[in-house]
């Protein structure tokens with residue numbers, strides 16, 4: 047589904063991603079962990095097509111198509127979804143209109159007609175229950191005045207409505223209380239299927255108790271320095287990032 051090969055990117059002349067390779071197949075959940083400033087959000091932004099990042103090398107294919115060649119809108123239409131670390135507020139655009147417009151766009155791209163208002167509202171009600179989001183929030187302006195936790199739940203509502211092939215969740219757990227964390231995680235677990243995949247960026251092993259990843263990758267200074275299964279996240283929480291660095295330098299000196 048997603049194939050990243052030696053991806054390198056810079057921002058304002060500063061190299062941030064220094065050769066990332068990662069393959070995500072349908073049905074898989076990958077977690078990316080790494081210290082502050084290691085490039086996690088940059089990776090998410092580059093995949094979503096944010097303009098300020100310059101790709102200086104490498105390739106990314108998504109379902110066999112060249113992702114880097116597509117506009118951000120086409121990436122979304124192809125089924126890529128990014129849940130922001132800091133969801134944006136859009137005053138004047140109601141949450142419900144935003145969802146309807148986005149869903150209509152995506153359906154049109156797939157050659158499907160728009161849903162009738164009745165069917166749309168029925169779908170919305172069903173999905174709202176998945177994320178336990180209050181009905182009143184759906185009628186308000188997009189994220190305006192939402193609490194941090196409500197914004198994150200709203201991101202998962204968007205995910206539930208749009209059913210992307212690949213969802214990238216950038217620190218969705220930050221700012222969530224325990225109940226909201228459980229709701230967001232159970233939303234993701236209900237939405238996961240054989241046909242979609244998730245890339246979950248997180249600082250805390252805690253989220254991975256709820257959403258069990260198939261693979262965990264450690265991003266450090268713009269490179270994936272170690273990959274493993276869910277146990278790697280536990281080990282990391284216990285020993286810290288210096289342990290991975292020390293292990294790698296020991297391996298490097300051993301091979302000299």
Ligand SMILES: Nc1ncnc2c1ncn2[C@@H]1O[C@H](COP(=O)(O)OP(=O)(O)OP(=O)(O)O)[C@@H](O)[C@H]1O
Pocket residue numbers: 057058062080081082083084085086087088089098
């Ligand atoms: N628009 C930008 N302009 C200048 N530098 C940037 C920009 N975006 C990212 N960077 C730099 O790139 C590096 C990686 O940032 P990024 O936000 O990807 O890290 P992160 O791993 O997501 O960190 P955190 O865990 O703190 O969210 C940082 O040194 C950051 O200052």
